[in-house]
Amino acid sequence: MITATVEQKxxxxxxxxxxxxxxxxxxxRIGLLYLGTITFFFLLGGIFATLIRLxxxxxxxxxxxxxxxxxxxxxxxxxxxxxxxxxxxxxxxGNFLIPMMVGARDLAFPKLNLLSWYLLLAxxxxxxxxxxxxxxxxxxxxxxxxxxxxxxxxxxxTALGAFIAGFSSILTGLNFIVTIHRMRAPGLxxxxxxxxxxxxxxxxxxxxxxxxxxxxxLVLVALERAFRIGIFDxxxxxxxxxxxxxxxxxxxxxxxxxxxxxxxxxxxxxxxxSRRRVFGYGFxxxxxxxxxxxxxxxxxxxxxxxxxxxxxxxxxxFLSFFVAIPSAIKVFNWxxxxxxxxxxxxxxxxxxxxxxxxxxxxxxxGLFVATLGVDVHVHDTYFVVAHFHYIMVGGTLMxxxxxxxxxxxxxxxxxxxxxxxxxxxxVIFLGFNLTFFPQFLLGYxxxxxxxxxxxxxxxxxxxxSTAGASxxxxxxxxxxxxLVWSLRxxxxxxxxxxxxxxxxxxxxxxxxxYNFDVTPAVTHEAYDYRALAEEETEGVxxx
Amino acid sequence: xxTHALESPALRHHFDTAEQQKDASTLGMWIFLVTEIMFFGxxxxxxxxxxxxYPNVFAAASNELDILLGGVNTAVLxxxxxxxxxxxxxAQTGSRKGLMVNLVxxxxxxxVFLVIKGFEWHHKWVMxxxxxxxxxxxxxxxxxxxxxxxxxxxxxxLHALHxxxxxxxxxxxxxxAWRGRFSRDYYTPVDTAGLYWHFVDIIWIFLFPLLYLIGxxxxx
Ligand SMILES: [Cu+2]
Numbered sequence: 001m002i003t004a005t006v007e008q009k010x011x012x013x014x015x016x017x018x019x020x021x022x023x024x025x026x027x028x029r030i031g032l033l034y035l036g037t038i039t040f041f042f043l044l045g046g047i048f049a050t051l052i053r054l055x056x057x058x059x060x061x062x063x064x065x066x067x068x069x070x071x072x073x074x075x076x077x078x079x080x081x082x083x084x085x086x087x088x089x090x091x092x093x094g095n096f097l098i099p100m101m102v103g104a105r106d107l108a109f110p111k112l113n114l115l116s117w118y119l120l121l122a123x124x125x126x127x128x129x130x131x132x133x134x135x136x137x138x139x140x141x142x143x144x145x146x147x148x149x150x151x152x153x154x155x156x157x158t159a160l161g162a163f164i165a166g167f168s169s170i171l172t173g174l175n176f177i178v179t180i181h182r183m184r185a186p187g188l189x190x191x192x193x194x195x196x197x198x199x200x201x202x203x204x205x206x207x208x209x210x211x212x213x214x215x216x217x218l219v220l221v222a223l224e225r226a227f228r229i230g231i232f233d234x235x236x237x238x239x240x241x242x243x244x245x246x247x248x249x250x251x252x253x254x255x256x257x258x259x260x261x262x263x264x265x266x267x268x269x270x271x272x273x274s275r276r277r278v279f280g281y282g283f284x285x286x287x288x289x290x291x292x293x294x295x296x297x298x299x300x301x302x303x304x305x306x307x308x309x310x311x312x313x314x315x316x317x318f319l320s321f322f323v324a325i326p327s328a329i330k331v332f333n334w335x336x337x338x339x340x341x342x343x344x345x346x347x348x349x350x351x352x353x354x355x356x357x358x359x360x361x362x363x364x365x366g367l368f369v370a371t372l373g374v375d376v377h378v379h380d381t382y383f384v385v386a387h388f389h390y391i392m393v394g395g396t397l398m399x400x401x402x403x404x405x406x407x408x409x410x411x412x413x414x415x416x417x418x419x420x421x422x423x424x425x426x427v428i429f430l431g432f433n434l435t436f437f438p439q440f441l442l443g444y445x446x447x448x449x450x451x452x453x454x455x456x457x458x459x460x461x462x463x464x465s466t467a468g469a470s471x472x473x474x475x476x477x478x479x480x481x482x483l484v485w486s487l488r489x490x491x492x493x494x495x496x497x498x499x500x501x502x503x504x505x506x507x508x509x510x511x512x513x514y515n516f517d518v519t520p521a522v523t524h525e526a527y528d529y530r531a532l533a534e535e536e537t538e539g540v541x542x543x
Numbered sequence: 544x545x546t547h548a549l550e551s552p553a554l555r556h557h558f559d560t561a562e563q564q565k566d567a568s569t570l571g572m573w574i575f576l577v578t579e580i581m582f583f584g585x586x587x588x589x590x591x592x593x594x595x596x597y598p599n600v601f602a603a604a605s606n607e608l609d610i611l612l613g614g615v616n617t618a619v620l621x622x623x624x625x626x627x628x629x630x631x632x633x634a635q636t637g638s639r640k641g642l643m644v645n646l647v648x649x650x651x652x653x654x655v656f657l658v659i660k661g662f663e664w665h666h667k668w669v670m671x672x673x674x675x676x677x678x679x680x681x682x683x684x685x686x687x688x689x690x691x692x693x694x695x696x697x698x699x700x701l702h703a704l705h706x707x708x709x710x711x712x713x714x715x716x717x718x719x720a721w722r723g724r725f726s727r728d729y730y731t732p733v734d735t736a737g738l739y740w741h742f743v744d745i746i747w748i749f750l751f752p753l754l755y756l757i758g759x760x761x762x763x
Contacts, residue, residue: 099557106557108567174574182567183558208574212582220589220697229674229693231589236686242592246585514556 010413010510025110026513031096032411033117034087039480041083041124046473048076053435053469056462061453069452070137071153077140082162083124085396086169086254089261090176090207091120093403094200096411098176100504101194103185103522105514108178112171119168127161130154139450141251144232144243148224156225159218166211166218169257173207176200185503187522194502194526195284199264202288206253206260206295214250217243241306248299256295258392259359260288262399263330266352269402270334272500273349274341277527280333287326294323304375313372320370327363331356346498347421351402354429358394362387365440380450383443386436394432401428401479408483409493413510416490420482428475434468501532553729565731572735576742583701583746590694590753597687602758604691607672609663613755616659620744623652631737634730639720642733646717649740653710660703667692695754702750705743712736 011028021029051072055063064072095113099106107113130136136158138147147155180201184193221243223229230236232243271278278284300308300316308316334356343349365387368374378384408416438461443449447458454462496505507516524531558564594601626648633641671679672692680688716736719725725733 104557108557109571110555110557170578174571174578177574178567178571181570182563208578209581212578213585216582216585219701220585223693223697227675227693229697230686230690231693237593237597237684237690239592239596242589246588249585519559 011513014513034091045079053466057466071135085258103520104183107175116168116171123161123165130157144240156222163218169207170211173204176204195267196264198285199260199288202292203260210250210253217246248302252299253295258396262396265399265403269352271527274343276341279336287329290326348402348406350425355398362390381443382439382447386439414486414490416486424478431471438464568731572738600684600687604688624744627740634733637727
């Protein structure tokens, strides 16, 4: 029995050597390449976050001058948004799981998939080069005319890095859409798909429709900066606010590229660890698409104080409130799923609870900033910083870590150590709230974002936030250690260690190169735990 | 039984049937074209905003463009779409020679377009109508006129870049056709490349009236 397990061929031992990784077209290996790459960028972005929090420990700007501080928050933002959060869940978990969840042998375009990894790498390396050559200080938003006319830093190189990474995202989205449309296993209808797949489909729509607009905007910024063509330059009749319109047309929906896949993860986790079908499956599925569609209609809420007409602002404010509806549908349906479920509190479920709580807070404070009058008060303060960190870190990152733990046995064939994992989930949750909750208060009291010095009265809250950031850093480092440790010493994983229903659990851990020995046929709905139990007892009877 | 082995050698391992593979490629190309629409859409939006803000200067600046060369180029591109259709049809009917001849014709027409475009750009250079330090404009509001030419060069430049990529793709197809890689049962690359080529033509069909024709009667 043991020798049989050791000798079994799977995607990790099918081939060895650097070349077998760098030239692979296997979506599972590419998923792992992404995992390594974005972990690196996460740590790099984390270093800049640490520097920011250190500077803010004391009121005067004593660690760095303001120019250097501007570079710190810019690099933190650029790296975390374009090279970590956007690819995070889709490029790693999505890449690994979507073909398996639809019962296919690979994504529709395996070579494009590999190309998209190289594009992310190239964009990241270019931006890193800009960073070491002298950095960039425009903020991750590249606002004109500062970025085009006044900044003396490496704007073009950094923007080009983001531009290239954008094409990585476009190709990933394209691959997902075609795969989900054309490569589903026999019997796997749209309404039998796991909700993870639905939410990735919605996110892929945004990648495909939004990212090209960012791409052309960055091209125009580069042209303006290099040749002074005038498009964003008021001196030549251009309009800097046009940049904001184009930029946020992508960058608001981009938040949903980050959070929709996270919602997909949470649907899987909540169902698996309460052993119930997700309540209101159809509503949850369509709310993903609704979020993707509404997400394109609200970009003006970033320009309430940028000389946008009041009437436009009213409409954008109203539409922004509207996005709360599909988001709330998800939260209420997850909660209803838990009702009378047999809940177990394994690590992934702890992250799911963390997500639901933090995302709800991020979403509700989103209503504050979508309200015209309130936004005038809190615009460009730490209130906004706290709001989007609750969505992007409290939401996306919690879901990412929850998903990583949940599918770790499938990806690596090894179990993570449950005790350490629970501890770090708890540390992360506490550290996160200690870091970012004080920032809501700071912002409401008037602390502006992007300043390296502040009045003494804000120090207590800043010290709390920095202390929280240290706790959070420890929380992130613990999994890094034990996940690497588990690759060698972790308990061997069975095919379905959590008793989950998706097709990915019907094949061995780790899966064979072509995922399934026989293409699976699907005969029942998603999250059908009764059918799973019947299959298992039958398996016992036969075996 | 392994039905996979019975299918054509062009069938890749992760598809079940040749039909599924063709469907996937076609859908993939359509989605790619949607991303292209969004990409050019940003430029079209910017152009519309400024055309709306500065109608008189934009009309005057657009009068500087050569409507004859632009018109000839429009005809050249429409004709190249026709030869592209013939190329796809030849592939469908299994005519290797017809496919190669029409691919060559399409590429030649694409080159003619680029050469004419090059003459137009060169003329703008001679007239100091290229945005930058040497830009010169006699009429009022030179900044706004420069804005028009910035958009003109950005849009036609990106379109020309797409033409160059298209010619590259067609030469690759020509090589594959010469090696006998296509048959009545397998010509998906020709089909999807055709979609791309038509799309690039359609972009021009929008650019031509927007840049050359609208507001010509305003002699401002
Ligand atoms: Cu927004």
